[in-house]
Amino acid sequence: MSDAGVIHDIGYQRYEGPRLGRAAVLGALYQHGLRATFGLGRSAKSKIFPWGVAGIVLLVAVINAAVRSQTGTWLFDYYAFDDSMSWLVIFFVAIVAPELVSRDLRSGVLPLYFSRPLRAADYVIAKVAALVTAVWLLLGVPQLIMFLGGAFTSKTGMRGVWHEVGLLLPGWAYSVLWAFVFASISLLIASLTGKRAFAAGGIVAVFLMTAPVVGVLSVLPSRTANDLAGLASPMSLISGVEAWLRGRNDLGIDVGDFGVIYGIEAFCLITAGLLLLLARYRKVASL
Amino acid sequence: MTIIATQTLTKTYGGGVTALSDLTVDVEAGVIGLVGANGAGKSTFIKIMLGLLAPSSGEVRVFGLDPVTETDRVRARVGYMPENDCLPPDVSASEFVTHVGRLSGLPKTAARERASEALRHVGLYEERYRQIGGYSTGMKQRVKLAQALVHDPDLLLLDEPTNGLDPAGRDAMLTLIHRIGTEFGISVVVCSHLLGEVERICDSLIAIEAGRLLRADRISSMTTASDVLAVEVSEGTDELASALRALGFIVTPDGRQLLVPLESESAYDRILRAVADLDLPLHRLDQRRHRVAELFTAKETADV
Numbered sequence: 001m002s003d004a005g006v007i008h009d010i011g012y013q014r015y016e017g018p019r020l021g022r023a024a025v026l027g028a029l030y031q032h033g034l035r036a037t038f039g040l041g042r043s044a045k046s047k048i049f050p051w052g053v054a055g056i057v058l059l060v061a062v063i064n065a066a067v068r069s070q071t072g073t074w075l076f077d078y079y080a081f082d083d084s085m086s087w088l089v090i091f092f093v094a095i096v097a098p099e100l101v102s103r104d105l106r107s108g109v110l111p112l113y114f115s116r117p118l119r120a121a122d123y124v125i126a127k128v129a130a131l132v133t134a135v136w137l138l139l140g141v142p143q144l145i146m147f148l149g150g151a152f153t154s155k156t157g158m159r160g161v162w163h164e165v166g167l168l169l170p171g172w173a174y175s176v177l178w179a180f181v182f183a184s185i186s187l188l189i190a191s192l193t194g195k196r197a198f199a200a201g202g203i204v205a206v207f208l209m210t211a212p213v214v215g216v217l218s219v220l221p222s223r224t225a226n227d228l229a230g231l232a233s234p235m236s237l238i239s240g241v242e243a244w245l246r247g248r249n250d251l252g253i254d255v256g257d258f259g260v261i262y263g264i265e266a267f268c269l270i271t272a273g274l275l276l277l278l279a280r281y282r283k284v285a286s287l
Numbered sequence: 288m289t290i291i292a293t294q295t296l297t298k299t300y301g302g303g304v305t306a307l308s309d310l311t312v313d314v315e316a317g318v319i320g321l322v323g324a325n326g327a328g329k330s331t332f333i334k335i336m337l338g339l340l341a342p343s344s345g346e347v348r349v350f351g352l353d354p355v356t357e358t359d360r361v362r363a364r365v366g367y368m369p370e371n372d373c374l375p376p377d378v379s380a381s382e383f384v385t386h387v388g389r390l391s392g393l394p395k396t397a398a399r400e401r402a403s404e405a406l407r408h409v410g411l412y413e414e415r416y417r418q419i420g421g422y423s424t425g426m427k428q429r430v431k432l433a434q435a436l437v438h439d440p441d442l443l444l445l446d447e448p449t450n451g452l453d454p455a456g457r458d459a460m461l462t463l464i465h466r467i468g469t470e471f472g473i474s475v476v477v478c479s480h481l482l483g484e485v486e487r488i489c490d491s492l493i494a495i496e497a498g499r500l501l502r503a504d505r506i507s508s509m510t511t512a513s514d515v516l517a518v519e520v521s522e523g524t525d526e527l528a529s530a531l532r533a534l535g536f537i538v539t540p541d542g543r544q545l546l547v548p549l550e551s552e553s554a555y556d557r558i559l560r561a562v563a564d565l566d567l568p569l570h571r572l573d574q575r576r577h578r579v580a581e582l583f584t585a586k587e588t589a590d591v
Contacts, residue, residue, distance in 0.1 A: 015439035
């Protein structure tokens with residue numbers, strides 16, 4: 001007797017395949033986070049903002065490369081590019097960091113995560129890595145375009161290309177520094193609230209509200225106060241680190257002899273941000 | 288097979304709140320009801336089994352593994368469905384369940400296959416490609432169940448799975464849980480404060496109150512001994528009571544009725560004969576199967 005056309009309920013099948021360890025789980029969460037930062041796998045609406053920012057940044061890089069190839073002078077070098085784009089990056093992290101962590105708090109999905117092999121530290125590492133990568137891509141890809149523009153219009157052949165590589169690599173490293181500062185601060189703020197709008201507002205406030213403090217300190221009649229003014233805001237802090245490492249005082253911020261303090265504060269700021277984030281999720285993970 | 292074993296398990300939170308005290312219980316595979324009022328320590332017990340909380344003292348073993356030291360091995364075999372809302376609204380059920388499947392350590396393609404399997408088993412078909420935000424409460428509960436099933440656990444911990452469901456939804460959810468326990472070969476611990484719905488689907492029952500074990504036993508052994516015959520006669524109730532006592536029955540008057548436990552097969556006939564011999568007008572003869580709930584109320588009043 002033929003049963004053609006009958007749908008058989010094959011019943012429940014046990015899973016016999018491999019079960020991957022925590023490293024693979026962390027990788028999966030990182031990949032998921034990185035896709036989410038650019039709205040991949042999400043609705044069209046959530047792609048608008050990240051890709052809008054990415055578009056502007058890329059456009060600036062293309063114009064910069066074009067101007068340089070025509071006139072031979074930079075609008076921005078690799079460092080100045082990061083500094084100038086930092087305002088856009090603030091808005092990028094203000095939208096993306098809440099997307100990464102506030103969303104999970106809001107929907108209450110964390111008990112599902114933490115009842116699996118995932119630990120609080122894994123979650124923090126995956127989210128920080130995703131945002132650092134996203135910010136780095138946002139700055140690093142345009143820098144690569146600037147490099148390609150410079151390399152292809154090099155008048156001194158391979159030597160010129162190598163010279164250009166020598167400029168690009170520290171530029172990329174500088175972007176990594178920016179990425180870490182932005183990621184640690186914005187994720188920490190976003191992890192405190194499940195409301196995305198509050199988180200976004202908080203992030204913008206921390207980055208922008210500190211700028212006037214720098215402005216006030218830098219016009220005080222004390223030379224030391226002027227040199228240390230940049231410590232008050234994350235953005236001038238990074239510029240200060242750049243000025244210290246490159247030994248320059250013509251970059252719009254003068255750190256005087258206090259460059260090393262800028263370096264220490266940047267390091268402490270990132271470390272403290274990450275540790276506080278970890279402490280926060282230790283608490284959240286126990287439900 | 289014992290799946291969960293605890294030895295004088297105690298959990299005291301900082302601030303001196305005792306959530307569990309001296310809980311010693313051995314749980315056999317099957318569908319297990321964990322009942323107790325809100326705040327009785329059910330959720331704490333679940334969190335300890337998942338390795339999310341460490342016990343203050345005592346021991347717990349899940350499949351012979353210690354959740355504190357062998358957390359990953361325990362979690363690979365346990366699926367957890369929390370009580371609260373825990374689903375992001377802006378992704379589809381199939382994407383979400385695939386994602387949590389990967390977080391359970393399934394490779395990408397396996398996670399996708401298992402996710403659609405799990406959603407099919409809980410009864411979500413075409414809807415699974417729609418965003419979760421548009422689902423009814425019943426559908427959300429099914430997604431929550433599917434995410435607990437996706438990595439093929441040997442034990443499911445379900446915290447209030449019928450929360451917020453209408454009577455039809457409750458029935459469907461309970462039937463589904465019963466199927467998982469009996470057909471899928473997965474043991475299920477169902478937490479609930481509603482004894483009535485748990486006793487319908489469970490093989491055994493653990494009742495806790497204020498962190499203490501009230502009773503843990505198989506449902507069958509709780510109810511078989513408690514079959515009671517309620518006899519009501521229009522007159523001569525006292526005569527009948529003494530006649531039955533003379534026959535060796537334990538008679539409890541209850542209003543106008545007499546409650547007589549049926550301890551043997553012949554008891555029913557003997558009671559009926561006693562009524563006939565006295566020639567009393569029989570009004571009602573009602574064989575009751577005691578509900579588990581009555582056992583607890585009886586026991587609690589006895590304790591007081």
